[in-house]
Amino acid sequence: MSTHGTFSAESLKTDVEHEVERICTKLRTILKEDLKRRGIVIGVSGGIDSSVTAALAVRALGKDRVFALEMPERHSAGETETLSSMIIEHLGVPSEHRNITGILEAVGFYQLYDDAVRMVIPEYGKGWKSKIVTSSVFENNGFNLPSLVAQSESGCTIKKRLPLTPYLHIVAATNFKQRIRKMIEYYHADRLHYAVAGTPNRLEYDQGFFVKLGDGAADIKPIAHLYKSQVYQLAEYLGIPEEIRRRPPTTDTYSLSQEQDEFYFSLPYRSMDLCLLGKNSSVPPEELAALLDFNVEQVQKTYREIDNKRSTTRYLHLPPLLVQEVPEVSVK
Amino acid sequence: MTMHKTKETIRKYIVENFLFGEEEGLKDDTSLLEKKIIDSTGILELVAFLEREFSIRVSDEELVPENLDSIDNMHQYLLTKKMPPVDCSSAGTWIAI
Numbered sequence: 564m565s566t567h568g569t570f571s572a573e574s575l576k577t578d579v580e581h582e583v584e585r586i587c588t589k590l591r592t593i594l595k596e597d598l599k600r601r602g603i604v605i606g607v608s609g610g611i612d613s614s615v616t617a618a619l620a621v622r623a624l625g626k627d628r629v630f631a632l633e634m635p636e637r638h639s640a641g642e643t644e645t646l647s648s649m650i651i652e653h654l655g656v657p658s659e660h661r662n663i664t665g666i667l668e669a670v671g672f673y674q675l676y677d678d679a680v681r682m683v684i685p686e687y688g689k690g691w692k693s694k695i696v697t698s699s700v701f702e703n704n705g706f707n708l709p710s711l712v713a714q715s716e717s718g719c720t721i722k723k724r725l726p727l728t729p730y731l732h733i734v735a736a737t738n739f740k741q742r743i744r745k746m747i748e749y750y751h752a753d754r755l756h757y758a759v760a761g762t763p764n765r766l767e768y769d770q771g772f773f774v775k776l777g778d779g780a781a782d783i784k785p786i787a788h789l790y791k792s793q794v795y796q797l798a799e800y801l802g803i804p805e806e807i808r809r810r811p812p813t814t815d816t817y818s819l820s821q822e823q824d825e826f827y828f829s830l831p832y833r834s835m836d837l838c839l840l841g842k843n844s845s846v847p848p849e850e851l852a853a854l855l856d857f858n859v860e861q862v863q864k865t866y867r868e869i870d871n872k873r874s875t876t877r878y879l880h881l882p883p884l885l886v887q888e889v890p891e892v893s894v895k
Numbered sequence: 896m897t898m899h900k901t902k903e904t905i906r907k908y909i910v911e912n913f914l915f916g917e918e919e920g921l922k923d924d925t926s927l928l929e930k931k932i933i934d935s936t937g938i939l940e941l942v943a944f945l946e947r948e949f950s951i952r953v954s955d956e957e958l959v960p961e962n963l964d965s966i967d968n969m970h971q972y973l974l975t976k977k978m979p980p981v982d983c984s985s986a987g988t989w990i991a992i
Contacts, residue, residue, distance in 0.1 A: 705956075705958040705959035705960070706935060706938050706958050706960075706963075708935065708938065708939065725939075726939065726942070727936075727939040727942070728943070730936075730939060731936075871934070871935070874931055874934060875934040875935055
């Protein structure tokens, strides 16, 4: 990692061979000494993070000790199934394909979601698609608040700011997806006596881009310390298929296609990586601004936004809190 | 609504909604963001409160800390919302807050 004064895009370069060995050794140690489980269950989305995590697990434990789950639903992108099947076939791991649309229907997700959207866009109905977006961190001088984008079957697009109640209802309903997937992962983990791997990269982990007790729940998060750019470096070293490495980061959560930088990070991941690393390494905004071709105020605003997100999402990282510690079972 | 009443209404909402009834040294010029009393969802709550309580519509351009980050800022902002947009002499009645 660079020290400031020599900060550049190269600062995100990692020694992939060494890093892969380090992660694999640690995975084995944690399974053996802490978790006492015999293998890893992992949900694969066809994205870069879950593909790299699965490949690391195979390298650490062997393919017969990794169980992969594909869990698409009605709103999943077509390429999600293609690419998740591709990584499973590429790694040769045991797997199960479980479409979760029926479970989501059973808990009322689709109705709850549509009802929440109709609080803002009453004409929202059959054939419409939608997603939540936030403005770019540079687009305004105020707060980055969520908007709803909806598209009719005929292609007519409406964008409206989301008031509190529909926003909370949409998020609450959508979180069913991640929580149902995690429930299925733990079913298989219990059945096989395996541990569940989470797949956040450092941007997601640091900035709280996960659902508590959904994709945020796991026994081990093998790449949570790696910037997204470094995950791509490992992907190349591990031989992850090029189609997966070329896929733009997506949330694949809403019916309308949604890339991560229009929902959460507000900047493309390469810039966000450099801003996060720059902030973590105390790089002066002036130096980072020159590197990214931003102005100094934009970098300062991004630094502030990183702090805001850390503060806002602290709740997601917290375990259940006790009024008084129970020292006999405390885990440090 | 008088200036004092407006500030008290905002204060009461903040204390009850965000601080569970404990004022914790909340002053009229306390930055709600710096003191971590509100976060981004808190902003949405505040906007919903202002729109409901004072019958106004907060536009996208008005969603800035200068309007929402303290009791004083919200009071000043509400003054601009209640002020007549043009020539005061020709305007009808408006309510001092």
